[in-house]
Amino acid sequence: MNAAADKPLAFSVDGTGEEIVLSGFTAVVAGYTGRDLAAVQHHIDELAAIGVAPPPEIPMFYPMPPELFDTSGRHTGSEHLTSGEVEPVYIRHAGRYFLGIGSDHTDRDLETQDVAASKRACPKPVSRTVIAVDDLAALSLDECVARCWVDGDRYQEGTLSGLRTPKEIVDLFLERTGLGDDDFVCLGGTLPLLDGKFRAGTRWRVRLDLPGGRFLEHEYTMEKG
Structure with a gap:
């Protein structure tokens, strides 16, 4: 599951002027991370009804090529229906942890x-x-x-109280993979869509507001390939 990144991934640490650079890190997307297991199972059943196979375990950790993780804000997608999802990002570098914000952009046609x-x-x-x-x-x-x-319209909004805690997600991930002390980047789960329907779009914006006025935000474009 551990794979070397072809390019380093650099982050700026808020309020410190510090930059951290990850290379040779493990990349993963966590799925089915809801705290309410009955609600998670209901969601799995809904997906099964439209042809999405149920996960072999809950939560799931999907290994990703590290080079997919990118801070540039400019991306090219496919001709399929693709859409994003706001997610917290858990990062470990040199034994230290960091919190970011990101989007689990996904090919919805291929998802089934x-x-x-x-x-x-x-x-x-x-x-x-x-x-x-x-x-x-x-x-x-x-x-x-x-x-x-997406394209200026609200797509998702809500607290993250329905997700498993960051420590729980990270501990389960490390337990299952035996990663040891290596660096990783993990997308940690999302919340429901406001209207329940996937939507394609060009301009995406994700934001996480923390207590005390701090926030994380990212904007990106997704052009057709």
Whole structure:
């Protein structure tokens, strides 16, 4: 599951002037990360009704080519229906943890055939700016508000209180993969769409508002290939 990145991934640490650079890191997308297992199962059943195979375990961790993770804000997609999802990003570098914001952009046409392939088919836009996390166990996103817009229209909005905690996600990921102390980047799950329908678009914006007025934000474009 551990794969070397072809290009380094650089982040700016908010409020410090520090830059961290990851290379040779493991990249993963966490799925089915809801805290309410009954609700997660209901969602799995809904997806099964439209042809999406149920996951072999909950939550799922989908390994990604590290080069898909990109802070540039400019991307090219396929002719298929693709759409993004706002997600917290958990980063470990040299034993330290950081929080970012990103989008699990996914090929929705391919998703009914192979969920992992549908995620690997699209770039994973992530914020250039991250926040240092002194104690992962103390990091709570329950009061954080996540939002996503597509072409200026609100697409997602809500708190992240329905997701498993960052420490729980990271601990499960490390337990299953045996990664050890290596660097990683992990998209940590999302919240429902406001209207329940996937939507294509060119201009995407994701934002995470934290208590106390701090926030993380990223904008990107997705052009047809």
